[in-house]
Amino acid sequence: xxxxxxxxxxxxxxxxxxxxxxxxxxxxxxxxxxxTGVHLKFNFSISDLLGGLMEPPKTPKVNQVRCPECGITxxxxxxxxxLGCANxxxxxxxxxxxxxxxxxxxxxxxxxxxHTVDAQVRKENELxxxxxxxxxxxxxxxxxxxxxxxxxxxxxxxxxxx
Amino acid sequence: xxxxELLSQSGEWLKGTGPESDVVISSRVRLAxxxxxxxxxxxxxxxxxxxVEKFVRPRLEEGKLPRKLVYWSLGExxxxxxxxxxxxxxISKEHEKAEGDRGVAVGADEAISxxxxxxxxxxxxxxxxxxxxxxxxxxxxxxxxALEGSLNFAFSxxxxxxxxxxxxVGTGLRISVMMHLPAAALSKQMEKVLQSxxxxxxxxxxxxxxxxxxxxxxxxxxxxxxxxxxxxxxxSELKKVIxxxxxxxxxxxxxxxxxxxxxxxxxxxxxYGILKHARRITSEEATDLLSALRLGLTLNVITGIPHKVLNxxxxxxxxxxxxxxxxxxxxxxxxxxxxxxxxxxxxxxx
Numbered sequence: 071x072x073x074x075x076x077x078x079x080x081x082x083x084x085x086x087x088x089x090x091x092x093x094x095x096x097x098x099x100x101x102x103x104x105x106t107g108v109h110l111k112f113n114f115s116i117s118d119l120l121g122g123l124m125e126p127p128k129t130p131k132v133n134q135v136r137c138p139e140c141g142i143t144x145x146x147x148x149x150x151x152x153l154g155c156a157n158x159x160x161x162x163x164x165x166x167x168x169x170x171x172x173x174x175x176x177x178x179x180x181x182x183x184x185h186t187v188d189a190q191v192r193k194e195n196e197l198x199x200x201x202x203x204x205x206x207x208x209x210x211x212x213x214x215x216x217x218x219x220x221x222x223x224x225x226x227x228x229x230x231x232x
Numbered sequence: 233x234x235x236x237e238l239l240s241q242s243g244e245w246l247k248g249t250g251p252e253s254d255v256v257i258s259s260r261v262r263l264a265x266x267x268x269x270x271x272x273x274x275x276x277x278x279x280x281x282x283x284v285e286k287f288v289r290p291r292l293e294e295g296k297l298p299r300k301l302v303y304w305s306l307g308e309x310x311x312x313x314x315x316x317x318x319x320x321x322x323i324s325k326e327h328e329k330a331e332g333d334r335g336v337a338v339g340a341d342e343a344i345s346x347x348x349x350x351x352x353x354x355x356x357x358x359x360x361x362x363x364x365x366x367x368x369x370x371x372x373x374x375x376x377x378a379l380e381g382s383l384n385f386a387f388s389x390x391x392x393x394x395x396x397x398x399x400x401v402g403t404g405l406r407i408s409v410m411m412h413l414p415a416a417a418l419s420k421q422m423e424k425v426l427q428s429x430x431x432x433x434x435x436x437x438x439x440x441x442x443x444x445x446x447x448x449x450x451x452x453x454x455x456x457x458x459x460x461x462x463x464x465x466x467x468s469e470l471k472k473v474i475x476x477x478x479x480x481x482x483x484x485x486x487x488x489x490x491x492x493x494x495x496x497x498x499x500x501x502x503x504y505g506i507l508k509h510a511r512r513i514t515s516e517e518a519t520d521l522l523s524a525l526r527l528g529l530t531l532n533v534i535t536g537i538p539h540k541v542l543n544x545x546x547x548x549x550x551x552x553x554x555x556x557x558x559x560x561x562x563x564x565x566x567x568x569x570x571x572x573x574x575x576x577x578x579x580x581x582x
Contacts, residue, residue, distance in 0.1 A: 140275045152351070154275040156266065156386040156394045159401075166398060170391075173399055176460020179392025181403035182373070184380045191389045199462055 073099035137161040190230070197226050233302045233340065235313040238320060239556055243342035243359065246547065248539030250362020254530040255478050257410040257450065257543070258359050260321075261368045263376055264395045264404035265354040268384040272396040273349055281333040281349050288348050291382045292337040298374045299344050301337035312561070315552035321359060323347055344375060351396050352404075354379075363474060365407060365467050373463070392459060402459025405466055409474055410439070414449040414527040415484035422451075425477060432473065433457050447516070448523035448546070453477070489531050500528030508579050512568040518549050518575065537582055545578060 073081045079099035133145035140154030144162050147153055159166060170177045180199045183192045200223050207215045245258045266272060270284055285305070292301050306314055306327070317323045322345045323336050334349035347355040356379075358372040386394040392402035400406070416422055426436050439450045453474070455466050488496050503524035506513075513521075526542055528534040547553060549571045555562050558570055 140271045142275060150274060152274040152396045153272060153398070155271045156268065156388075159388060159391050159394055169398055170401070170459060174402065174457045174459035176402075176457075178390060178460060179388075179402045180460055180465075181392060181405070181462045182376075183389075184385055184387055185377070186380055186384060187387055187389070195389055202460075 071097055073097065073102050075099075075102040132165060135161065193226050193230055197223065197230070200226070233338075235304060235309060235316060236556065238316065238342070239553070241342075242540075242544045242547065243320060245343065245359040245361040246540065246543040247361050248543050250360060250364050252478055253362040253539065255411050255413070255481050256363040256474070257412055258361060259364045259368045260357060260359045260408045260410065260452075261365070261372050262355060262357040262406045262408070263372055264352040264393065264400045264406075265356065265376070265379075265383075266386040266394055266396070267353045268386045270353060273351060273353070274396050276349075278332055284353055285333045285335060285348055288354065288383065289335065289337075291379070292346060292348070294382075296381070297378050298371075299339045301339055301344070301346065303335055303337045305333070305335040307333060312552050312555050316556055319547055319550040319552050324350060324355075326350065344371065346375075352400070354383075363409065365409075365471060369405075369407075369463060369467055399456070400458055403461070403463050403466065405458055405463050406454055407466060407470055408437075408452045408454040409470065410450060410452045411474075411477065411481070412449060412523070412526060413451055413477070413481050414523055415488050416481050417449045418488065419484050421480070421484060425480065429453060429473070434470075434473065448519035450523075485527070485531055489533075496528075496531070497533050499524050500533045503528070504534060504579075507575050509576070510572045512565075513572040513575065514564075514568055515550065515571065518571060519546065522546055522549075537579070541578060541582070545575060548578075549574060 071081045073079045074097050076099060079101065081097035082100055083098045083103040084095070133148075134143055136143045137154060137158050138161075139157040142150075142154035142158065144165060147158065147162065153159070153162075167177045178198055179195065180202055183195045185192075200219055204216060204219045204223065207213075207219065248257075250256070250259070267284065267287070270276075271280060273281070276284070289303055289305075293303050304317075306323075309317075314323070314328045317336065318325055318328045320342060322338055322342060324347070327334060327336070327347050327350045330350070332349070334347070336348065337346040339345070343360065344356070344358050346357070356372055356375060358368045358375075360368045360371075388394060393404040395401045395404055413422065413425070416425055429436055433456045435454050435456050437452045437454070439447045439452070453470075455470060457466070461469075503521040507518070507521050507525065522542060522545055525534065525537070526539075529537055529539065529542065548557070551562075551567055554567050554570050554574065557574070562570060
């Protein structure tokens with residue numbers, strides 16, 4: 071494919087932009103791209119990656135939602151890729167759930183729980199972890215281990231319902 | 233302990249004694265933690281930063297922790313000393329460059345360090361020599377649990393440990409295995425390795441972490457996913473991946489030795505010759521040559537140089553180390569001369 075601008079050189083830069091819901095494409099050679107002011111990036115930061123992963127929220131209002139504790143808005147989070155306080159996880163909850171699913175493939179913690187957190191929560195977290203473990207040992211057909219985990223799940227469920 | 237005293241020792245992890253040390257330099261684990269009820273550093277005012285440091289510091293210095301730690305406030309150190317801590321892998325480049333109240337608590341053998349007011353209020357890290365993921369995690373877990381006794385960490389049952397960046401949330405655990413992959417690189421196989429690792433959600437970075445180039449064929453492989461898996465799962469998955477890379481690198485090393493022994497020998501001995509006799513050497517050249525020498529040692533193309541000496545040379549020939557050793561600021565050209573002399577002395581009489 072030849073460059074759309076000079077029609078001479080081979081087009082090596084392919085740009086896609088979405089403007090007002092319309093897809094626009096441009097195919098340029100290095101030289102014309104530089105002249106047009108398209109800057110190539112060789113350094114990539116985490117905020118670029120996150121920015122790419124974050125969908126435009128369905129209603130633009132979400133961008134303006136402000137955390138009452140730290141004062142940052144969702145749109146500020148998107149530019150910095152860093153949250154302002156622990157409370158943001160609740161304030162931007164639904165957007166973050168979507169983002170976490172994309173980054174980690176999960177939205178539920180399954181690891182360590184600090185011992186300062188009350189026993190009920192610790193047990194609930196252990197339950198989540200065990201159910202996950204159960205799935206994987208069943209998949210690998212380790213039925214002895216599966217039975218063990220099932221027993222443990224029953225005990226915890228009993229304790230939680232007590 | 234003063235920062236200067238680091239020059240008379242080297243980190244435990246540099247000894248080159250750990251398992252798989254022909255390929256694996258070190259295993260590093262890191263936990264990100266934030267304090268409950270304090271804003272994250274993204275929005276923290278200078279007063280909040282000061283409060284966090286004032287609150288955390290005495291708790292890191294107290295005797296009840298599993299390891300005794302020495303605390304350095306970065307603002308009280310010179311620019312060269314801060315750079316030296318980066319070269320030692322005790323703090324990150326971002327922590328060195330940041331402004332405002334911040335610090336680091338370090339264990340005497342440099343195996344453990346805790347950054348205060350980096351991207352999160354606390355960043356704990358443990359580094360071990362060779363492939364020792366379980367050992368490294370056990371140690372950091374003990375320290376984390378001990379700190380819970382005096383610090384209340386931001387935690388949610390759903391999201392786990394809450395961090396400033398959503399890429400760290402959940403366990404807050406990042407495991408990085410630093411590997412020396414000269415044969416894979418020399419045989420132009422790295423692209424393959426990198427691509428497969430990326431497909432499995434691992435990132436690969438250079439010697440000094442985020443945003444650094446792979447220098448001297450050192451690559452750091454780290455997990456990307458921190459949520460939805462337990463710490464144990466993250467470790468056991470990595471423990472399945474790393475041996476595959478080791479096997480790959482070792483096969484290519486032996487292939488080099490079998491197919492083109494002369495070429496390999498020449499490369500190794502040439503590197504040794506230059507290191508032993510050069511009068512001026514840049515950091516990049518030194519790293520490249522030391523890398524070739526390291527490859528030669530593991531294949532017995534050359535013998536008699538302890539791994540520890542070689543590993544230390546990688547660190548001690550960095551700019552801040554040289555300036556601290558010479559006790560003065562050196563311009564790049566002066567550094568090249570000092571570096572060459574330092575290497576000559578260390579290789580003499582071996």
